[in-house]
Amino acid sequence: MELSIMYCDWLNQWLERKTHFIKASTHGTYSNLIINHIIPILGNIPISSINEDHIQQAVIYWATQGKMNCNHGLSDSTVRDILSIVRLSIKDARKYFQLPAQSYDIYSPKSYRSPLPKILSQTEHKRLTTALLNDINSRNCGILLTLYTGIRIGELCALTWQDINLECQVISITKTLQRIFTKNSDGSGSSKITITPPKTASSIRDIPLPSFLLPIFKEISPSNANSYLLSGTLKYIEPRIYRLYYTSFLEKVNINHISFHGLRHTFATRLIENGADIKTVSEILGHASITTTLNLYTHPPLEQKRKCIELLSI
Known part of the structure; x- marks a missing residue:
């Protein structure tokens, strides 16, 4: 049982396993979010050690300063997509390595950006x-x-x-x-x-x-x-x-x-x-x-x- 495997290594394995079961566009989205946002924050943590606090702090970072090349946060939808990948990949890891199931209560910071898109008058x-x-x-x-x-x-x-x-x-x-x-x-x-x-x-x-x-x-x-x-x-x-x-x-x-x-x-x-x-x-x-x-x-x-x-x- 490879309890010491790093999360970044598992993410690469997990995404490869998903290749034949998701659309090419979904695979592209997953790979970009994993490389750009998940691995830089959570990648160097052993998969067996990732806990609720790790994920919660990561969500706060993504929501407040996660946008690449600037100090702005990612959109609410992007944070939700990233969190979905984290949840799915960790759930599959715990099943694959026969680790105890674990649930996480994760909260996203309040967004003050207007959700309304611009339309033509x-x-x-x-x-x-x-x-x-x-x-x-x-x-x-x-x-x-x-x-x-x-x-x-x-x-x-x-x-x-x-x-x-x-x-x-x-x-x-x-x-x-x-x-x-x-x-x-x-x-x-x-x-x-x-x-x-x-x-x-x-x-x-x-x-x-x-x-x-x-x-x-x-x-x-x-x-x-x-x-x-x-x-x-x-x-x-x-x-x-x-x-x-x-x-x-x-x-x-x-x-x-x-x-x-x-x-x-x-x-x-x-x-x-x-x-x-x-x-x-x-x-x-x-x-x-x-x-x-x-x-x-x-x-x-x-x-x-x-x-x-x-x-x-x-």
């Missing part, structure tokens, strides 16, 4: 739509599609014309494209593009194509159905490159920058503002639970809050 929403319609091309159609369907950028980059049924006016989301970065224990790393099914079964879905986009899509549709929507060719455009194009377009039309994912937030928020039911919105977005939709994608504007308050005025 209604005025910006209309201005962006007008600018895109006045400059129609394949890449701009992708921005329009995200703004009016909430499609994720990886799903958009993987979308080909065979996924778009113009006759039925439906878009089928069955895959996602992403660049996976993997970091090795020696500090070296590599990346590759993957096109895989979406992360969850609920992300595989059909989305109605907005009627006003139908004639535009018919106009730009290529003869080869295997062509990618964003390029109009058999060559994909990866998310990093497309984000750069999106940013430059916002600058060109003088609209304040929001992240590309902010278009998805904008889409969901506008639907809720206009009375759409949460369950339908949740399914269009590809969420497994309507709780996710409520917590992350609906942000009543100040005007709407004011109307709500005024309902009780005397």
Whole structure:
């Protein structure tokens, strides 16, 4: 029984064991979090000696100053992901080395960063739509599609014309494209593009194509159905490159920058503002639970809050 094995050595073994049971993107995320954050703090502790205090102090560090090259803390979601890896890997280690099971009560420091993402105002929403319609091309159609369907950028980059049924006016989301970065224990790393099914079964879905986009899509549709929507060719455009194009377009039309994912937030928020039911919105977005939709994608504007308050005025 190798009770003296260091946690860093076990993490490398554990990740190798997981290789055939998790998606390549998940493996890349795990390896990066392990190399960048877990091993530097907990790696030199024997696996049999890691206790609740070690993990609690590590969580405090990650949450307050864990961001690489600066003194800022990692995001709440990143800390949760790291803690999940720690819990899983230690649980598997205790089972593998036949150590007694142990539970940990770990708390995360209070985060004061605003969890609300930036979205387009209604005025910006209309201005962006007008600018895109006045400059129609394949890449701009992708921005329009995200703004009016909430499609994720990886799903958009993987979308080909065979996924778009113009006759039925439906878009089928069955895959996602992403660049996976993997970091090795020696500090070296590599990346590759993957096109895989979406992360969850609920992300595989059909989305109605907005009627006003139908004639535009018919106009730009290529003869080869295997062509990618964003390029109009058999060559994909990866998310990093497309984000750069999106940013430059916002600058060109003088609209304040929001992240590309902010278009998805904008889409969901506008639907809720206009009375759409949460369950339908949740399914269009590809969420497994309507709780996710409520917590992350609906942000009543100040005007709407004011109307709500005024309902009780005397």
